[in-house]
Amino acid sequence: MQQNHTRLFITLFITLIGIFSTAYCQEDHIQFSVINDTAHIDASIPVDSVGASLVDDDNDYYDNIDHGDGMLFTYFNWMPGYSRYQHFDIITIHYRHQGSAPRDTLILTGYHHPANFKITSNYGWRHRRMHRGVDLGLPVGTPIAAAFDGMVRISKGNNTGGYGNLVVIRHDNGLETYYAHLSKRLVNPGQIVKAGDIIGLGGNTGRSYGSHLHFETRYLGNDINPNRIVDFDNFTLKHDTLYISGYSVSTPTPVKTTEVVQAPKPASSAVYYRVRKGDNLGKIAQKYHTTVSKLKKLNRLRSDFIREGQRIRVR
Numbered sequence: 001m002q003q004n005h006t007r008l009f010i011t012l013f014i015t016l017i018g019i020f021s022t023a024y025c026q027e028d029h030i031q032f033s034v035i036n037d038t039a040h041i042d043a044s045i046p047v048d049s050v051g052a053s054l055v056d057d058d059n060d061y062y063d064n065i066d067h068g069d070g071m072l073f074t075y076f077n078w079m080p081g082y083s084r085y086q087h088f089d090i091i092t093i094h095y096r097h098q099g100s101a102p103r104d105t106l107i108l109t110g111y112h113h114p115a116n117f118k119i120t121s122n123y124g125w126r127h128r129r130m131h132r133g134v135d136l137g138l139p140v141g142t143p144i145a146a147a148f149d150g151m152v153r154i155s156k157g158n159n160t161g162g163y164g165n166l167v168v169i170r171h172d173n174g175l176e177t178y179y180a181h182l183s184k185r186l187v188n189p190g191q192i193v194k195a196g197d198i199i200g201l202g203g204n205t206g207r208s209y210g211s212h213l214h215f216e217t218r219y220l221g222n223d224i225n226p227n228r229i230v231d232f233d234n235f236t237l238k239h240d241t242l243y244i245s246g247y248s249v250s251t252p253t254p255v256k257t258t259e260v261v262q263a264p265k266p267a268s269s270a271v272y273y274r275v276r277k278g279d280n281l282g283k284i285a286q287k288y289h290t291t292v293s294k295l296k297k298l299n300r301l302r303s304d305f306i307r308e309g310q311r312i313r314v315r
Contacts, residue, residue: 106173106219106242112145112196113235114179114215121212123225128289132223133178133216134232140183140211142202146193147177155185163214164206167199175224175242178216181208271315275306288314
């Protein structure tokens, strides 16, 4: 009887964690073009919340584990990047109120290149998953500089999974920059930094196969191709202004990198799967090369519980 009560408690606790942890995880897309030497993007922002997608987008081991066992407690990360920005902000940037979206012009000045090394892996789809930044190949211990003035939002140590040692900086212009796989972090959350300040040392921590810096640029949690902002051949900015013009809800799909990135088109037909004995969302996600969070969103599931014979949409 004691063992049954323990199992029931763990099941309920895991279910509650699943509901809470996926509440704000959204997958977004940004449409980009160039107009009169001004960088111009259309950001696909969720209507009701702004999620940083820090763990959801880049630590897919969380979605692919069996949610019926204790591994959930090992891999689940309670951190600001999983929730809404305004809960943790010290400096508040443009945030939508009552469902309305701003039309913002971001001034890009005072830039300093993080590290003067060439790109070894570019932004875009690879191996059926999205690479949301660029990789700069560099030796372990290379000083990494802040790209713009701002405040450190996250300085997180993790030597084994995902981003590895990570620093996230919120900049005065509204952008955020991510610096991942560091061998050492040299700043703390809440610390004010200037463009060019050394915030860490390059390394090979996390899901990495050689020393490099993984560098991302984001706006309200939405990843922007850094190549659209930065000239990585000359280590300078391409434009001095970033104009945010429109918002819509969409799901990213593989697109070719051209001067204008077209908005993704929805799938022409849905695909369904009948749940079998022993199935769970993690197994189904792996079978169809997707994630648990996407399955839950497609099927409007509030928990990870599914029953035998249930019809699940997988695409």
